Amino acid sequence: MCLWLTPDHLCQSILCSSLAATVPVQAVLFDIDGTLCDSDPLHHVAFQELLLEIGYNNGVPIDDEFFIKNIAGRSDVEAAQNLFPDWELEKGLKFLEDKEAKYRSLAKERLEPVKGLGKLVQWVKDHGYKRAAVTNAPRINAELMISLLGLSDFFQAVIVGGECEQPKPAPYPYLRAIKELEVSAEQTFIFEDSASGIRAGVAAGMPVVAVATRNPENSLLEAGASLLIKDYEDPKLWAALEEIDREEAKLKKASAWDEMTMNN
Structure with a gap:
């Protein structure tokens, strides 16, 4: 267990335990944009440049607040409808295609x-867990x-x-991932960066980091995140992963004892 003394740390201990509840872990799932890479600034620049070309918002560039509220983590259909409520959907989606190329x-x-992604990737590989990327981005992206x-x-x-x-935020992408990997939701956890993605993971029955x-x-916590981290070097993450290691070691020890008892 993760043990601390303060109320905040006690709360963090409960969150760590929610990941340990997936032991024995079978798989780890990852969103891509904002989760594997800090790509939102590049998406923002691409949107800004193309929107300015068409005189959107009277030529005033969209700001971070607008981008987060209307675009980040959204599917192309939702983003197109948010940006261009008066346009035909097909026209909005064509704009999104041009933006993706940019x-x-x-x-x-x-x-x-x-930051720290390589360390986490190595941890997942060392443990032999199955893994999938689950994204609302176009496949080419x-x-x-x-x-x-x-x-x-x-x-x-x-x-x-x-x-x-x-x-996303429907659970179907995550449900398809565990089906393709042939693992259970109860023994899988997810890494996400958006409220939309977190809601999808929670709806699919898996804890989400x-x-x-x-x-x-606050939007990530309200969406149901089990653990909130700054990046993959965050000590809170490694406390949770160390708890997983301890719980899996206990299971292996108990299994070895049972096997020895049966053989005797």
Whole structure:
């Protein structure tokens, strides 16, 4: 167990235990944008430039608050409807396609992993857990980001919300991920950075670690995050992962004892 003395630390202990409840862990799932890489600023720049070209908002660039409220973590359909409520959906989606092409050109030059990602990836690999990327981004974007981050061989599946019955915040992308990996929700946990993604994971029955790269922390907690971390070097994360290690060691020890008892 994670043990602290203050009320805040006691609360954190409860959150750590929610991850340990997935022991024996079978799989770890990851969102991509904002979770594997701090890509929101690049999306923001791409939106700003293309929106300015069409005179959106009387030529005033969209700010961070507008981007977070109307675009970040949204599916293309939702973002198009938020941006252009008076447009035909097809026209809005064409704008989104152009924006994604602009984003990809920026990503090839400037995409960076979230701090500590390599350490977490190694932990997952060392434990032999199954893993999938689950995203609302178009597949071409998802596969590009995974490649740029050097994770093409890490993920065993890439699930795209637009290819599911409904994208996040509906649970279907995460439900498809555990189906493809042939694991249970009870033995899987998720890393996400948006309220939309967190709601999807919670609705799918899995605890979610919220990575507070850009979105307001209160919105992540309100969406149902089990643990809130700054990045993958956050001591709170490693306290939770160490608890998983301890609980799995206990299970192995108990299993070995049972086997020895049966053989005797």
